[in-house]
Amino acid sequence: MRTRRAPAVVIAAFCCAVLTGCVGSVGGAPSDPRSGGGLAYGLAPQPDKGTTFQADVVLVDGGASSVRSVTADGLTWTLSPSAGGISDLKPGRVMFLTDRGVGRVVAVRTTSAGVAVTIGPVDLTGVIRDGDFASQGAVPITNPVVHSAAGAFWADPELQRQAGVAQGTGADLPAVATRGSASAGLPRPPSPAAIVADTVKATTGSFNLTGSCCGNGPGVSLAYDKNGLSMAGRVALDMERPTADFALKISGGTASAAALTVRGAAGISAKLSATAQPNAAIHGFSPPLGMDFDFSVPVGVFFGVPLNLVVSQRFTMEVNIPGQAHLDAVGKIKLGSSLGFRYADKKFSNTTSASLDTSASLTATNSIAVGISYAAFDYNVRFTVGLGYLGFVAGVYLALGAHVLATVGAPIGFNVAQGAQDPIEHCKSVQGELWADYGVGYTIPTPVATLVNYFLEAFHSTPISTSGGLSHGWTPVFPPKYEVFPQSGFCVKK
Incomplete structure (x- = not known):
């Protein structure tokens, strides 16, 4: 050999x-x-x-x-x-x-x-x-190549609207494509140069983003200042010296065995600091964020076939602030030190575990407001060893989808409920859940697939599917968990 x-x-x-x-x-x-x-x-x-x-x-x-x-x-x-x-x-x-x-x-x-x-x-x-593929030992997830999709038509919020991408919640938004002029007017600039770097800047609508990877794990920071709302935040898969190992056997055009394990994980964290100006009550959604860059770590040339480990991220957020106020929202999910799956004998086995970090989330969440404030995050991070570019990479993959919601009640108003610890008491709550998907194939974010099909109409092409290959499908790693603090008065969880 x-x-x-x-x-x-x-x-x-x-x-x-x-x-x-x-x-x-x-x-x-x-x-x-x-x-x-x-x-x-x-x-x-x-x-x-x-x-x-x-x-x-x-x-x-x-x-x-x-x-x-x-x-x-x-x-x-x-x-x-x-x-x-x-x-x-x-x-x-x-x-x-x-x-x-x-x-x-x-x-x-x-x-x-x-x-x-x-x-x-x-x-x-x-x-x-x-083909029969297998890494020998742990592959360090370091020194990535950054691929930027700056200027890609499918990352433009206005074109998403024109193509019928509907607003909703979740790491993947529901979408319906409209029929019409197809690719007419779609911007198609050349691809930005790939670079070797740990960070990359991007802009989606009014959101300024900074993507990062990989020594401390992948993450996306955001900044926003428009319409009376100023925000700064970050969503990340926190890791320490991450590594990966993988295996894949294809026989007769069918994946007969596969495995991918990512080690060094600590947890998923989401935090947001937001301030609403006077007369600017806020309740809004972000467009899908983080879809315009990926990080790629070359893992080797395997008897003539070059493979990469590609790390992609996307998330949406929802924020509610009832008028002039300030909100600090934090949600954390603990993970096991290793994340992964195996596939053999036509059966999947999952090795990913998680729990809600209640104490860290509730301690850091606070608000100065006259009503209920909250921030919700839906975060999807995906590791794929295979072939392809940007969101179109196909191979052995592991994806995590997290939902985190941090809520703070109004601190103003007398609470005379029996058992209340403080006559001016406000409640905090945190909710989290985690899902995992894994297999051998590809998955394209729905907004991207919708816009790509909108573009491909000009070629009378068969619409692309949002997924292909062998997939286990999304399965809960831990079901929704909801915690309230303090456990007294009207703050008691129902």
Whole structure:
């Protein structure tokens, strides 16, 4: 057995097989995922023993060196017309250019800039027919490559509204697409340059965001100042020196065994400090936040196939402040030191556990207001080892979905209830729950899928699905838990 490695890439090993069942061939390509063409567009697959591709997979020569541009949404790759294999790209086939430039072809057209190939998501088993993948030891989740989708049409709140993305709650908003002018007027700027960094700045509507990853875990900080409301906050998966290990076996185009474990977790925390100005009672929702960047950690080139561990986050928040007031809201969920799952013999097993950190949440939550104030967070963080770009990564995945609600009652008003500890007493409450999903495949946030389908109408393409592959589905890690403080007077939990 032998392994090919890119410089500075963490180890992993692949089993042997024959690289067959694909159209085209591949030539020389960058081998360092954190510099040059590898950083810009990813690493190309290489002919080697270890993997059998599906028959409709087209390997395009040159990898990053064949790329002339990529749109910020990651859907259209403009390539050199002289790249080997490019003439084999047809709608319905799968393009495998690099570990990021992989997807099912929707449209191919020749422009003055080159050959523009528009792709949609594809499951990993739609690319690989046979392969046996496994990391050797713990892979440090450090030194990530930042992929920014700044300018992508599906991150624009106004376009979300035009396409029929409905307002709601949850880490994934319900959405309905309207029929109409499809891609007319959609902005499609080039993709921002990928960088090696622990943080990235982004803007969604009036929200200024700072995403971070990975030494202390992934997180997103926000700042907002508009319409009489000033806010600063952060949602994060708190970790210490996180690592991951994974395994995947694909036989005959079906995932027969899989596992992913992420270690070093401490908990999920959400905090918000908000101030409403006079005559500015607030009750509002955010658009989906954090969808315009991902962090990618190269984990190795496995007998010709480059894989990355991609960390993505998104969240929504709801805030209520009854007029001029200040709110400090905190919610925390404790996690076990390891998160993960295994799949074998057609059965899943979950190794993730969690509980509500009641004391920390209630102690830090407070308000100065004449009525009830609250902040609610719905946070989704996802780890995927596989292939793809931005929100379209397919592979072995583990996702966590948390809901946290912190509420403070009005401190003004005499409480004469029997047993009250203080005649001017206000109640605090915290509620939390955690869900997990895992499997081998992909899941696209509903707002993104809605906007992508809105765009693809111009190509008369079959609408993309929000998910594909082998999925356990969302399952509760711990059910909703609700705590109130103090346990006296009218603050007693009912």
